[in-house]
Amino acid sequence: MNNPQISEETETLRFGQALNRALGDAMRADDRVFLMGEDIALAGGPFGVTRKLLDEFGQRRVRDYPIAEASMVNLAVGAALGGYKPVVEIMFMDFCTLAMDALVNQAAKAHFMFGEQGPVPLVLRTPHGGGLNAGPQHSQCLEAWFAHIPGLIVVCPSNAADAYGLLRAAIDNPNPVVFVENKRLYSAKSEFPANPQPIEIGKARTARSGSDLTIVTYGNTVHLAEQVAKQRADQNIDIEIIDLRSLQPWDETAVLTSLSKTHRLIVLHEATEAFGIGAEIAARMADIGFDELDAPIIRVGAPFMPVPYSVALEAEFGPNAEQLNTAIDRLLL
Amino acid sequence: MNNPQISEETETLRFGQALNRALGDAMRADDRVFLMGEDIALAGGPFGVTRKLLDEFGQRRVRDYPIAEASMVNLAVGAALGGYKPVVEIMFMDFCTLAMDALVNQAAKAHFMFGEQGPVPLVLRTPHGGGLNAGPQHSQCLEAWFAHIPGLIVVCPSNAADAYGLLRAAIDNPNPVVFVENKRLYSAKSEFPANPQPIEIGKARTARSGSDLTIVTYGNTVHLAEQVAKQRADQNIDIEIIDLRSLQPWDETAVLTSLSKTHRLIVLHEATEAFGIGAEIAARMADIGFDELDAPIIRVGAPFMPVPYSVALEAEFGPNAEQLNTAIDRLLL
Amino acid sequence: MPTLKRSAPTRLLLGLYRTMLRIRRVEERLSALFADGTIPGFIHLSIGQESVPAAITHHLTNSDTVAITHRGHGQALAKGINLDAFLAEMMGRASGICQGRGGSMHIADSSVGMLGANGIVAGGIPIAVGSALAHQLDGQGNIAVPYFGDGAIAEGVFHESLNIASLWNLPCLFVCENNGWGEFSKTDDQFSGSLKKLAATYDMDYQFIDALDVAKLSNLAGRMIKAVRKTSRPAILECKVTRHHGHYEGDPQKYRPEEELNQLGGQDPVSHAYDKLITAGIPVSELTELDRQIQAEIDASVAQAMAADHPQFDQAAAGVYA
Amino acid sequence: MPTLKRSAPTRLLLGLYRTMLRIRRVEERLSALFADGTIPGFIHLSIGQESVPAAITHHLTNSDTVAITHRGHGQALAKGINLDAFLAEMMGRASGICQGRGGSMHIADSSVGMLGANGIVAGGIPIAVGSALAHQLDGQGNIAVPYFGDGAIAEGVFHESLNIASLWNLPCLFVCENNGWGEFSKTDDQFSGSLKKLAATYDMDYQFIDALDVAKLSNLAGRMIKAVRKTSRPAILECKVTRHHGHYEGDPQKYRPEEELNQLGGQDPVSHAYDKLITAGIPVSELTELDRQIQAEIDASVAQAMAADHPQFDQAAAGVYA
Ligand SMILES: Cc1ncc(C[n+]2csc(CCOP(=O)(O)OP(=O)(O)O)c2C)c(N)n1
Ligand SMILES: Cc1ncc(C[n+]2csc(CCOP(=O)(O)OP(=O)(O)O)c2C)c(N)n1
C-alpha cells in the first residue's frame, strides 16, 4: 500500500497547516527541537508555517533570527553538535546561496569527516518555485545542488499528508535534511489522516497507477501530472505517476519497477531542466533501466532562463500541461 | 580539424604557466582586465598562476583581496557593470560556497533581469579536484551547480593549450564565466602552440578518434581516458574520447555525432557521479540519442561520499582506470 | 512663475519637494494598481521615506552610481529612471525598463547610473562598492551610493563591504534608510551594535539625521558627498525614516503598535516640506498645480504602460546571455 | 618530585610549560613526518603560538567546547585530544580520531569538547557560537571558545557571529591568535578596523595581550572566562603571537622580511617559560626529564600510528550518513 498514512478517517488540511502541525508535534515530542528563522516567531513566518508556535513554546524555542543566513545555519550546526535538533527556515530557497558553506562544507561533512563522532540533526526548511511573479531572485528551485552533496538528505512533499509525515521524519533523522516546500502548495488543501505518522525518507509514492507511461515527478508538478493524466485517460492513455517525495536518496527501485511495467519514462519538475534532478533520474534509468526502455527518456522542466517576473512571461515559462502533453505525444503517438 | 591551436611549431608548457600567460596577454590586450584574489599579487597565487603579474601590471590591476569571498565576487560584479573585466580567483572551489549569491543571484541574472542593459563580463577562476590529500573541504568538484544556472558559462580545460585558449575566450566573453582548473593539472606539461589563440567556448575537442565506444569527459579525467584507451587499443578496442572543454554550454552535437558513430557511451568525471555533469550528458543522450544507443549509458564518477583525506582512502576514491575498465567491459564484452 | 523673488533655500526646497511628491504620487498609484491586480508579485513602498533619495540624488550626476533596495521605487525615480519605462516594468510590459523580466525588485537604469534594485537584502551593497572601485579606476571623481535598510546591517557582506571600502579608500557613501523595521521585526532585535560604532571601527565619517526635514538632509548629504568625492574616503549616512505602509503591499501590519501607526502623520517628509513652503510664502495654488502636473504625468505614464505590449517569451529566452 | 616547596605560580607555570612543550614537540615531530612523506596533504604548524591554547584550556572543562582552526594542533592537544588518535589521524590511519577521513584540517574530539578543526577560514566561529547557544539552553554554565586567526576577521560570518553572540548573550570567548599574517599577506592589508573597535561596537569586553608570557595570559584568560561564565556576555581576547614556521609546511616564506625571521628566537613562549622556570629555581634536570618523558610519549604514539591499519574504503563509504 503506497499511502499507509491515509486511513479512512481523513480530514482535509492545507499544506502549510500540515507543516505547522508537524513542527508543533515534533516540538512536543522532543524538547531538543527548536526553531530559528527570519520573522518566524512573532510574525509566524512569511507563509504562516510557524504561526502560533511562539505562543506555545516561547522565545527559547522559537527564535527570530536577524537577516544573516550564513551564521544562522552555522549556529544550527553548532547547536546540533551540542545535542539539539534545530529546524531553521530560509525564507526563499534563493537565499540558500548565503548559507552554502554551512550546509555543504559543515553540516553535510561533519559526521563523515570527524569519523562518526556525532551526527548533525538539523533540518533546513525552505520554499522554492515560481508562480507568484516574484521574479528571478525569489523563485528558484535549487534542490539539485543539495542532492549532489554526499551527506545531505533532500525531501520535497507534494501534499499535506506527506508534508507532515516527511517533516516529522526529517526532524527525527540524525542527518542534515534540506526540506523543500513549493510556495504554490502552502494554501492547497488535501486529505489528511486522523493519526498522522512519519513517512520513511527515500520511499516514493505511486500517485496514480497506470500501464502506458511513467511520469516521475515531485512537489507541485505532481498535481500537473495528475491533471494531465486524468485528461489523457479519456483518450485511453493510462499514465502512472511516481511522486518521488525524497530526492536524496531517491527511490530507484520504485522508478525502475514502474519503468519495467510501462517501458516509457518522462521526468517532470519545476526546476530548470538542464542539470536538474531529472537528469539524474534519466541518466540512472538509461543505465540500469536501459533494457526496459521502449522509447527515449524525456524530461520536462523549466527552460534555461531565470524565472521572469511578468505574468505573460511566467505563464509561458512552464512546465505546463502543453509541454507535458507534447512529451506524452512524442512517446506514445 | 579539432585542434586548430596546435600548429607544427609547438613547445611544451605547464598548464599553470599557460594560464599565467593567458592572464598576462589578456591584460596587455585590454586594460579593463584586472585581477583580484587572495594572495594572488605579492605571493603570485597559491598555485603560482598569477606569478609575476604584479610586477608587470602593478597593484592597481593585480589586487590582493582580504579573506572575504562573498564581497570579492560581488565587487567584481559591480566593477564589471562599470565597464571593467575582473578576473577573480577563489582559492579552492569549495570556497565558492561563500560566493554563491554573487554568482547565482547577481552575476548570472543581471543581464537578463535588467532587460539587457549591460553584460557582466567577469571570470571566476577556481581549482577543483582531489589528489592532494587535502580532505573534504579542499577537494570538491562543484561545477554541476554552476552548469544548472542560466546565465553562467562553465569551462574546464584539460591541457595547457586549451587552458590558454579557453581563458582568453572566457575573459573576452561578455558573460560571467566560471573557469574550473584541476589542481593535479597545474604542473602537467603539454604541447603549446607558438601563436596561441582564444578557443571558442561551447566546442568540444575529439581527444582521440575511435569507433567502438565514446568516452565523454573533461578536465583531468581526459588523461585517464586517454591512458585507458591506449591500453585497450592493444585489445583492438577502439575508443573515441570527447573532451568537452565547456560544460555550459556543452557541445551536444559533438557528443551526438560521436555516439552515432560508436553507439556506446561512457561519461567520465572526477566529480560525484550522482547529480553531476555526467547526469545531464547521459540524460540528454537518452533522449535525443536514444535511437543510436546499442547499450546502457554508463557514468563513471566519484562515489557518493566526501573526498577523504588519507592516502589509502583517496587512492580508492576514484574515478580510476579499474572503474573505467569495468565500465568498458560492461559495454563491450 | 515668479521664482525670481524667491530665496535660494526656498527654490531648493521646492525642487526637493517636487521630487518627493512625485515619488509619493507614483507610489500611491502603485498601491492602487497593486490592489486592483494590475501589478503582480510583491511591491514594497517607500511612502514616508521619500526625503532620502530626493536629498541624496540632488548631489549626484548620471555618472555617479546607486545600488538600490527592494524598497527602491523612490531611489530609482529620484535618480532619474524614465517614468514610462518604470511603470511599464511594474506591469510587466515589453516596454518596461527591464522588458518585464525584473519587476519592482529589479528595476535598473544604467543610463542614469542606477545599478539595479536587489531582492537580496544587502545584496546591492558590495556591488555598489565594486562600482566605486570602477570609479576609482576611472579617476573621474564619480562616487557610488549603496542604499540599504536597517535590516541589512546584520548581513555579513555589509561588514565585508565596509572593510574593503575603507581599506581601499573607495569613493562611496553608505546610505541607510533606517525605518526601525526589517519586515515584521524591530531593528533592535536584529543588531546589537550601531552604524555609528561601525563607522568608528572602519574610520569613516558618520552622520545621523532625522530625514523628516529634507532641506537639512540635503545640506548634510551635499557636504558628505563632496567630502567623499574629494577625499575618496567612504562614509556612512544614517537617516531615520518612517515606513507608512506595510512591509509589502497587503501586509496587515498586526505586529506594529497602534500608537506607532497613529503617529505616522507627524512623520511625513512630504507634508513637512509642504508646510515649510507655505510658510516661506509659496502660494497653495502653486503647490496644487504642481501636484496636478505630477498626477497628469503619472496618468499618461500609466495609460501608456497599460496599453503596452506584453513581452514575447522567445525574446526573453534569447536574452539570458549577452 | 619536590613540588611541595614550590609557589603556586611556579606550579602553575610548570603545568602550562608542560602543555606548551608537548605541543611544540608534537609539532616538531609532525614537521619531520611531513618532510619525509609520512604525513600527506597540508599541515599548518602553530610553533610559536602554543601559549594561547595552553592558557585558555587551563580554565576549561571537557564540557566547555572549542572550535579550532586549520592551525589547530596545539588547540586540540591542549583541549585533551588523545595523542595516539591524533597522530594516527595525521597519518590517515583507521585508528585516527576521524578514522583517517579528515586529517590535520579536521581533527575533532567530541569527548573532550573539541568541536572540530575547520578548513574554512572563520568557518568554526559561528559553529562555536551555535555551541554556545546549546550551552545557554542547557543552563549548566558551560562556555564555547571559537579560536580564529587575524585573517578570519575579514570574513562576513565573523561579524554576524559577533552580532548574534552579543544580541543573545551567548557564553563565548572569541580568541584571536594574531600572528600578523594570513597566509602570505599581512594583517594590515586585510582589515581596516580592529578587534578592539569591534568589541566596542558589540559591547563586549576586549583584552589584548602579548602571548609571549603564558602565565600572564593564563591569568587574563582565567578572569575573562570566569566573567563569560558568570555574565553570559561574550568577550574577545586578542593574543599577539608569532608564527615560527611557514603558512604551511614547505612554505619557503619568501614574502617574509628577513629581519622578522631573525627575531623569532625572542618571540618564543616556550623558551620564555623555560627561562622563568629556571629563574624560579626549577632545576634544569627536571625540565630535561620532562622533555624526555614527552618525547617518549610521542615516540610511542608515533610508533603505534605508523603500525596502525589503513582505513577500509567500504567502511568510510558506509559512514557518510548517521
Ligand atoms: C538575503 C535575504 N534575506 C531575507 C530576505 C527577505 N526580506 C526582504 S525585505 C526584508 C527586510 C529588510 O529590512 P530592511 O533592510 O530594514 O529594509 P526595509 O524593508 O525596512 O526597507 C527581508 C528579511 C531577503 N530578501 N534577502
Ligand atoms: C574561506 C577560506 N578562504 C581562504 C582559505 C585559504 N586559507 C587558508 S589559511 C588562510 C589564512 C588564514 O589566516 P589567519 O586566519 O590569520 O590564520 P593563520 O594561518 O595565520 O593561523 C587562508 C587564506 C580558506 N581555507 N578558507
Ligand SMILES: [Mg+2]
Ligand atoms: Mg528597515
Ligand SMILES: [Mg+2]
Ligand atoms: Mg594569521
